[in-house]
Amino acid sequence: MREKLGEIRRLALESTDAISDLRELENLRIKFLGKKGELTKVLRDMGKLSPDERPIIGGIANDIRKEIEEKIATIKETLVQEAKRAKLEKEKIDITISTNNEKLGHRHPLLSTIDELEDLFMSMGFTVISGPEIETVANNFDALNSPENHPSRDLSDTFYLNEDLVLRTHTSPVQIRAMKEMGAPLRIISAGRTFRFDDVDDTHSPMFHQLEGLVVDENVSMANLIHTLDIFIKELFGKDMKTRYRPHHFPFTEPSAEVDVSCFKCRGEGCQACNYTGWSMELLGCGMVHPQVLENCGIDSEKYTGFAFGMGIDRITMVKYGINDIRLLFENDNRFLEQF
Incomplete structure (x- = not known):
């Protein structure tokens, strides 16, 4: 029986050297150490041994079992670590790899224009402020000297939330808030969204962007306004x-004017784009702040004067980038936006 146990030990240990995966290792364990394994078969015959031989053979069998188990455990640990390394290598993601399919975003042409306008006016000493898009009728119309029968106050032109609140129709209410809160002197600009009930076409939208400026101080004149805008x-x-300044009428400024600029294509020489006039479309409106507007905001119109101007940012963006349809600015079509 000693020889049989020695042969089992030799075969088991030699067989482990050829093991390459966990399934083969488990089959080997069952073959030699399982309930019906080679070592178990030998131990079942121990009843045929004398009382003196049994403990000796039992000790040898246990030593062999322990040696085979330790060898199997060592090989199993090695195979498990190798399998883990192989899996990690297979599933590894190299985060340093450069790809050519990255798409970086950029500023929307409208936002780029707003940034450029704000930077320009800040370099001229203006302060940028903002105001709410939901405005009171008092700030949006009354304080700006708009009479109750003015067309812009009609339900067909303005989005009313109730009798006292509207979606602001221009950014001028920000000027009212600034004058009420800060008083004079004052030099501010404000840009943002405004809302009017317009049918959508290539030049109109119920939502658009405006930028307005306001200067209030002593001895401010129309000459200061023209110089600033030039x-x-x-x-x-x-x-x-x-x-070119053309007389116009706005309820909140007096005198008032609309400002034309040279044709952007021919630079004033005359071409088909400007009907050979040399002038482009009206760019903005402006004027001296009406004394009543100053008084409405608690500013002494005898001591202070001021000028204000407002322009459509969408129109400037369209002119700047050669865009012929305002709807393109709001449709978020990447085929259009990627051009900028």
Whole structure:
């Protein structure tokens, strides 16, 4: 029986050297150490041994079992670690790999124009402020000297939330809030969304963007307004741009004017785009702040004067980038936006 146990030990240990995976290792364990394994078969015959031989053979069998189990455990640990390393290698993601399919975003042309306008006016000493898009009728119309029968106050032109609240129709209410809170002197600009009931086409939208400026101080005149806007237009569109001021009427400014600029295509020479006039479309409106508006905000109109101006940012963006349909600015079509 000693020889049989020695042969089992030799075969078991030699067999482990050829094991390459966990399934083979488990089959080997069952073959030699299982309930019906080779070592178990030998131990079942121990009843045939004398009382003196049994403990000796039993001790040898246990030593062999322990040696085979330790060898199997060592090989199992090695195979498990190798399998883990292979899995990690297979599933590894190299985060340092550069790819060519990255798509980086960029500023929307409208936001880029707003940033450029704000930077330009800040360089001229203006402060950027903002206000709510839901505004009171008092700030949106009354304080701005708009009479109750003014067309812009009609239900067909303005989005009313109730009798006292509207979606602001322009950014001028921000000027009212600034004058009430800060008083004079004052030099501010404000940009943001505004809302009017317009049918959608290539030049109209019920939601659009405006930028308005306000200066209030002692001895402010129309000359200061014209000088400020001339600098702004030349800095934005080029030193060769010319301006033209046409009389107009706004309830909140007096006198008032609309400002035209040279044709962006021919630079004032005359071409088909401007019907050979040399002038582009009206760019903005402006004027001296009406004394009643100053008084409505608690500012002494005998001591202070001011000027204000407002422009459509969407229109400037369209002119700047050669866009012929305002709807393109709001549709979020990447085929369009990626051009900028």
